[in-house]
Structures are given as structure tokens and as C-alpha cells.
Amino acid sequence: MTDVLRRGRASLAFSFFAQGVAFALLVTRIPAIQDRYGVSDALLPAFLAAVPILAGVGSVSTEKLVKRIPPSRLLRWAQPVVLLALRGVGAGSSTVELGVALAAFGLAVGVLDASMNMLGVSLQRAYGRSIMLSFHAVFSLGGIVGASLAWVGAHWDLALFVSYLPVVVVLLPAALVGSRWYVDGGAEPVEDKAGGEGGTVAFKLLLPLCLVMTFAYIGDSTVSNWSAKYLQDVLGSSEQMATVPYNVYMITTLIGRGLGD
Numbered sequence: 001m002t003d004v005l006r007r008g009r010a011s012l013a014f015s016f017f018a019q020g021v022a023f024a025l026l027v028t029r030i031p032a033i034q035d036r037y038g039v040s041d042a043l044l045p046a047f048l049a050a051v052p053i054l055a056g057v058g059s060v061s062t063e064k065l066v067k068r069i070p071p072s073r074l075l076r077w078a079q080p081v082v083l084l085a086l087r088g089v090g091a092g093s094s095t096v097e098l099g100v101a102l103a104a105f106g107l108a109v110g111v112l113d114a115s116m117n118m119l120g121v122s123l124q125r126a127y128g129r130s131i132m133l134s135f136h137a138v139f140s141l142g143g144i145v146g147a148s149l150a151w152v153g154a155h156w157d158l159a160l161f162v163s164y165l166p167v168v169v170v171l172l173p174a175a176l177v178g179s180r181w182y183v184d185g186g187a188e189p190v191e192d193k194a195g196g197e198g199g200t201v202a203f204k205l206l207l208p209l210c211l212v213m214t215f216a217y218i219g220d221s222t223v224s225n226w227s228a229k230y231l232q233d234v235l236g237s238s239e240q241m242a243t244v245p246y247n248v249y250m251i252t253t254l255i256g257r258g259l260g261d
Contacts, residue, residue: 005126019142020139023146086168
């Protein structure tokens, strides 16, 4: 395996890690974000729903953009936008600023997720063996780090801006430096021996899998977006304790993903 592929894998793994940290810092501090901006319980679901909806728009747009722009270039600029949007969430003072920051976060996350996984698939083909789950395991590791930092911020009653700024200052330049070694599709691909047979699979055969994935995603989003809010508001836990369930969830996914490949 060439050094180009090794560096490409390491740099992409860091991108997954950085995204795991950023996402965890956002979702585990939702109660603090709500308090900072004075968002009502009635309006909060709209803010939270906007992120995955706009992420979907970003992912679909990426499918069109990669016909003209390499995924590596999209990822190179999407990741800084995600990190800067996270900083914007912590630095704003009005619901309008929060909405703009979350909108930027959602769109950039959609582009980032799509381009990251495109690069991961192309690297997997070049390696000739399964490596995708290792990338998602690194995302889980980033989630553990992010949730732990959120716990520290809640425990010491740090302002969101103070909690987010050091993370952005460290991860943003590191991600930009690492982006130099991303490997787009076509880097030493292994020969496809399967040929074209069986290439067209009837949609009805895929439908059950699609349904399972849909419900799994709903469950995943529920744990991510609402666990901190539920623990703090319904069960009366402390702000720092509300960050723990996501951390535990990421630990279990790290174990499963780490053993997957």
C-alpha cells in the first residue's frame, strides 16, 4: 500500500474525528443553547429539525457538485464552515444569529458527510478491503471527546463561546493542513471482478433495508438531539449529567464500529 493512500486514510480519519467532536459539542449542549438564546420549548423543535433537513439538502447538492468539483475540495472547505458555524452558535446573541449559524452548520454538515463518505468509499476500493467502519469508529471517538469536553464546560459553568473557541482554534487549522492529503477516487483502484451481473437490484428487495435504516436513523437522531434535553428538563438531572448519555452511546458505537472491519 502506497504512502499516498496511507496519508489519505489518516487525513480522512482526522476529518471524521473533527466532525465527531463538533457534532457532539453541539447536541450535548442543546439545553445551554436554548437558555442562552431564550428559545421556547415550542420553537426548539423547529431549530433542531432545520439542521438535518438542511443537511439533507447539502448532501443532495453534493451529489450534483461532485460532477464538477472533486469531493476532496468540497470537504476541504465544508469542514471549516462546520467549525466556524459551531463557533457562531456559541458567540451569537439573538435567535436570528442562532438560526443563521444552525443553517450554515446543517448545510455544511450535509456537504461534509457526503464528501467524507465518498472519499472513504474510494479509499476502500483502492485498499481492496473494508475500511469504512474504521472511519466511523474514529467519528465515535471524536464524539466521546466532544461529549467529554461538553461535560467539562457544563461542570465549570463555562460560556458556550469559551467552550467552543479552543476546539475550533485547534481543529480548524489541523483540518486544513490534513486536507492536503485527501485522495479522490481513482487512486490505485482494485480490479472489479464482479462484473456487471447483478448490478441492477429490484427496489422492492432494497425497500426493507431502507425502512430499517430510516427507523435506525430516527433512533440515532433522537438519542443525539434530545437526550440532554430530556434528562435535564424531564428527569431533573444536572447540566453536566445531561451530556453523559451521548458519551455512553458513542462508546457503544465505537466498540461496534471498531470491530466491524
